[in-house]
Amino acid sequence: MASPTLQQSGILVLPGGAKAVIRSEPAKALMRLVERVAGSPAAVLIQGETGTGKEFVARAVHLLSNRGQKPWIDINCAALPEHLVESELFGHEKGAFSGADSAKAGLFELANGGTLFLDEIGELDLRVQGKLLRVLDHVPYYRLGGTKKIPVDVRVIAATNRDLRAAAENGKFRSDLFFRLSQIQLLVPPLRERMEDIEEISQQVLESCRPGTQISLEASQILRSYSWPGNIRELKNLIVSVAALLEPSSKTIHPQDLPKNLQTGIAELPGEEISGGDLDSMERVMIERALKENGGHQAAAADALGISRRTLSRKIKAYQLEGASMRPGGSLGFLNLEQYRYFRAAIDQPVLIRSSSGEEVRVESVNISSSGIGVRKMKEPQDFGGIVDVELNFIDSEQKMKLKGKLTWADAQGNAGIRFVGVPRKSQQLIDEWIEKKRSEEGWTRGV
Numbered sequence: 001m002a003s004p005t006l007q008q009s010g011i012l013v014l015p016g017g018a019k020a021v022i023r024s025e026p027a028k029a030l031m032r033l034v035e036r037v038a039g040s041p042a043a044v045l046i047q048g049e050t051g052t053g054k055e056f057v058a059r060a061v062h063l064l065s066n067r068g069q070k071p072w073i074d075i076n077c078a079a080l081p082e083h084l085v086e087s088e089l090f091g092h093e094k095g096a097f098s099g100a101d102s103a104k105a106g107l108f109e110l111a112n113g114g115t116l117f118l119d120e121i122g123e124l125d126l127r128v129q130g131k132l133l134r135v136l137d138h139v140p141y142y143r144l145g146g147t148k149k150i151p152v153d154v155r156v157i158a159a160t161n162r163d164l165r166a167a168a169e170n171g172k173f174r175s176d177l178f179f180r181l182s183q184i185q186l187l188v189p190p191l192r193e194r195m196e197d198i199e200e201i202s203q204q205v206l207e208s209c210r211p212g213t214q215i216s217l218e219a220s221q222i223l224r225s226y227s228w229p230g231n232i233r234e235l236k237n238l239i240v241s242v243a244a245l246l247e248p249s250s251k252t253i254h255p256q257d258l259p260k261n262l263q264t265g266i267a268e269l270p271g272e273e274i275s276g277g278d279l280d281s282m283e284r285v286m287i288e289r290a291l292k293e294n295g296g297h298q299a300a301a302a303d304a305l306g307i308s309r310r311t312l313s314r315k316i317k318a319y320q321l322e323g324a325s326m327r328p329g330g331s332l333g334f335l336n337l338e339q340y341r342y343f344r345a346a347i348d349q350p351v352l353i354r355s356s357s358g359e360e361v362r363v364e365s366v367n368i369s370s371s372g373i374g375v376r377k378m379k380e381p382q383d384f385g386g387i388v389d390v391e392l393n394f395i396d397s398e399q400k401m402k403l404k405g406k407l408t409w410a411d412a413q414g415n416a417g418i419r420f421v422g423v424p425r426k427s428q429q430l431i432d433e434w435i436e437k438k439r440s441e442e443g444w445t446r447g448v
Contacts, residue, residue, distance in 0.1 A: 004298060008024035010022055011200070011204075012031065012048065012060070014056070014059055014060065014063060014264050016064065016146075018056060018059065018131060018203065020053060020056050020060075021200040021201050021204070022187075022197070023196045023197050023200060024193075024194040024195065024196040024197045025196075026189040026193050026194055026362065027189065027194050027197055030186065030187075030189065031060070033186060034057060034060050034061055034064065034186065035064060037075040037184045037186070038060075038062075038064035039064075039065060039066065042184050042228055043136060043155070043156045043157070043158070043180060043181050043182075043183045043184070043443055044058070044061055044155075044156075044157045044158070044182035044183070044184045044185075044186060045121075045157075045158050045159075045160070045164070045181045045182040045183075045184070045185050045186070046058055046157065046159040046160075046184070046185075046186045046188060047159070047160055047185065047187050047188070048159075048161065048188030048189070048190070049161055049188075049190050049231055049233050050161045050230070050231065050233070051191075051230050051231035051234060052190055052191070052232060053121060053188060053231075053232055054159040054161075054188050055074070055117070055159065056101060057082055057186060057188055058074075058115075058117045058119075058157045058159060058308075059072065059117075059340075060389075061115075061157055062115040062117075062155075062161075062352065063159065063291060064380050065115070065155070067113065067115055067267055070113040070114030070115070070166075071111050071112070071113065071114035071115070071156070072111075072115050072117070073087075073107050073110050073111040073114065073115070073116050073117070073118060074116075074117035074118075074342065075088060075089070075107055075116075075117070075118060075119065075122055075233060076119045076120055077118055077119065077120045077122075077123045077124045078119075078120040078123035078268055078311045079120075084287040084289060085124065085128050086101075086125075086127075086128050086131065086144060087104070087106070087144055088106065088107055089106050089107050089108060089109075089132070090108060090131065090135075090141055090142075090144065091103070091104050091105045091109055091142055091144070091146075091150075092104055092105030092106075092143050092144035092145055092146070093143050093144065093145040093146045094145075095145060096143070097145070098148075100144075100145070103143070106143065106149075108135060108141075108152045108154055109150060109152060110221070111152070111154045112152045112153060112154060113154075114154065114155070115154070115157060116154050116155070116156050116157070116158075117138075117153045117156075117157045117158075117159070117226070117253070118156060118158040118159070119158075119159050120159070120161075120311065121158035121159065121160050121164075121181065122160040122162035122167060122173060122313070123311060126173075126174065126258050129173070129174045129177045130174065130177075132177065133174065133176060133177045133180055135152070135154075136156060136177075136181070136361070137180070138151075138153075140152075141416045151220025153348070160206040162365055164178050164181075164182070165178065166187050167328065178365040179267065182307075190228070190231055190408075190409070191228040191231040191234075191235060191409065192227050192228050192409050193385070195224045195382075196229055197344070198220070198223050198224050198235065198288070199215065199220050199223070199224070201213065201232060201235060201236070202215055202220075202223060202235065202239050205235075205236050205239040205240060205243075206239060206243055206253075206368070206389070209239075209240050209243050209244070210243040210244075210246070211276070212251055213243060213246070213250075213251055213253065214251060214252050214253070215253045215274040216252050216253060216254050216255070216390075218254065218255050219253050219254055219255050219257070222255055222258055222262055223235070223258075223262070226262050226320070227409050227410065229286055229409070230286065230293040231237060238258075238259070238262075242257055242348040243259060243402050245257070251325070287301070287312070287315055287316065287324075290302075291316075298313065298316070331426065342421055344367040344369045344374070345365055345367060345368060345369075345370065345434070345435050345439075346366070346367050346374075346438075346439035347365045347368045348365060348366060348418030349365045349392050349393065349394070350362060350363075350365075350367075350392065350393075351363050351364065351365050351373070351375055351390060351391070351392045352389075352390075352391040352392070352410065353375075353378075353389070353390055353391075353418075354388060354389040354391070355384045355385075355386070355388055356386055356387060356388070357381060359380075359383045359384065360382070361378065361379050361384070362376050362377075363376065363377045363414075363416075364376050365375050365392065368431065368434060368435070369435065370428070370431060370432055371419060371420055372405070372417060372419040372420055373390065373417075373418050373420070374410070374415070374416070374417050374418075375404070375415070375416050375418065376413075376414055376415050376416075377411055377414045377415075378414045378415065378416040379414065381407060381410035384407050385407065387404055387405070387406055387421060387422075388404070388405055388406065388407065388418070389403070389404065389405075389421075390402075390403040390404070390405045390418060391403070391404065394427075394430060394431070394434070399426075399427075399430065401424075401427045402422070402424070402427075403420055403422065403423050403424075403427060404421050404422030404423070405418040405419060405420050405421055406418065406421050408421050
């Protein structure tokens with residue numbers, strides 16, 4: 001099998017035709033890292049938001065490794081019913097369970113000598129996680145209903161859009177498996193950190209669905225100013241939709257051909273917008289929007305979001321969005337554990353942000369949670385990559401807080417979200433106590 005090839009145009013082509021644009025520095029940095037880790041036998045955990053291209057990165061790791069000529073087997077852990085996951089991974093013998101009319105090799109056996117890609121690993125049942133851990137430690141295993149141990153030599157690459165470390169801390173994912181899977185960690189950057197790639201990605205899509213069509217400079221600028229919460233998948237779906245609606249004689253996409261919310265630079269719900277805050281808040285709004293646009297039909301909403309029905313169902317429960325298509329605000333009254341953790345309280349305080357190179361910008365806070373802060377009037381966000389200093393005088397306190405954070409998103413209007421990555425214990429306690437006070441004042445109670 002041929003190796004991946006990087007064209008002069010900045011497009012990486014995998015055998016089979018899959019392509020990725022890597023013109024931006026974050027994309028180039030990721031691929032340089034992929035090339036370095038490909039030769040290692042260690043397990044790889046690929047993390048990133050939905051729609052960023054984690055599977056493409058996993059395939060590149062496999063094809064650049066010394067296993068590139070061996071089997072590539074992939075499975076979406078969220079797409080299979082829980083009672084079939086173990087059978088799919090490890091196989092079964094005839095009569096192992098009702099319907100097992102013949103013996104079947106599992107995916108580990110099929111991937112022997114090559115690579116097994118476990119997408120959405122965070123959805124894997126805890127019981128199966130234990131057996132997976134033993135296989136990763138090169139311990140032979142039994143098929144379901146089997147009596148003969150099966151040894152395999154498989155490199156495992158896993159991917160997730162969840163915070164597996166937090167899930168492990170909360171008992172929702174085995175911590176020993178997390179550490180075993182994350183021997184090497186790759187973070188796929190979101191599209192809002194890869195603005196230089198947007199035009200070429202869009203042009204690729206146009207060439208496949210409407211050859212000869214171009215994007216005007218003004219329309220390209222609008223595409224680059226949008227925050228793309230749905231990442232590459234959202235961009236591709238939008239270009240296909242816009243191309244389909246163009247007049248037959250038109251060969252150029254102009255600003256007026258783009259959806260109104262792109263022209264304003266803000267992802268919208270009918271009558272509401274995403275306010276500054278953390279990524280969990282953005283995800284909740286995206287799910288609400290998809291449910292409303294699809295009349296509450298979960299399968300259609302899952303397709304629109306590019307996730308499995310099982311994942312959508314879990315997130316609907318986590319965000320308490322049952323019936324969200326019928327009411328604009330979602331449910332009120334209590335917060336489950338995840339909502340409780342990411343609760344955002346409004347705050348209006350001056351904030352100083354300083355980059356590692358000494359660049360400074362003064363912004364205004366919009367809201368704050370235990371894990372991050374939303375701000376407005378953020379100028380030149382591209383100058384504040386990596387870890388930044390965040391300084392503010394906290395409400396009801398004379399204490400000046402000095403925190404560490406990372407800019408996770410920004411839009412053309414100056415709204416931005418910063419996730420905390422380093423908070424002194426006393427400051428964290430002060431933030432948590434103040435947020436708890438606000439939760440109580442707003443009438444929220446803690447559910448299960």
